[in-house]
Amino acid sequence: MRDLSRFETGWIKHHVQLDENGWVASEGVLCRLGPEEFVYTAGSCDWLLWQLGQGGWDVAATGISHRPSSGPDRTPRPRSGA
Numbered sequence: 001m002r003d004l005s006r007f008e009t010g011w012i013k014h015h016v017q018l019d020e021n022g023w024v025a026s027e028g029v030l031c032r033l034g035p036e037e038f039v040y041t042a043g044s045c046d047w048l049l050w051q052l053g054q055g056g057w058d059v060a061a062t063g064i065s066h067r068p069s070s071g072p073d074r075t076p077r078p079r080s081g082a
Contacts, residue, residue, distance in 0.1 A: 007032050015040070017048070025051040039064070 007013065007030075015030035028042025042048070052061055 004032075009034055017051075019051065020055070 009032050012029060012031045014027070016027040017025045019025045026042060026048040028040055028048075031039045033039060040048070049061055049063075052059060
């Protein structure tokens with residue numbers, strides 16, 4: 001539903017993905033890491049992976065685990081080795 005042409009590297013947005021019929025395939029939070037690299041998180045990631053397998057999209061998805069980057073004994077730090 002959102003136009004990603006003005007979605008700059010480092011930005012984070014709520015994003016809704018639609019299928020070819022205009023139905024909601026998934027919705028969540030999208031972060032742009034680079035020109036062709038994104039991190040997407042939602043409660044429906046399994047559903048999104050299933051949807052990706054149903055279509056002919058030019059996309060690759062890799063599951064990543066959550067690694068806390070802050071907490072009582074940690075300070076925020078950038079991810080390394082992305």
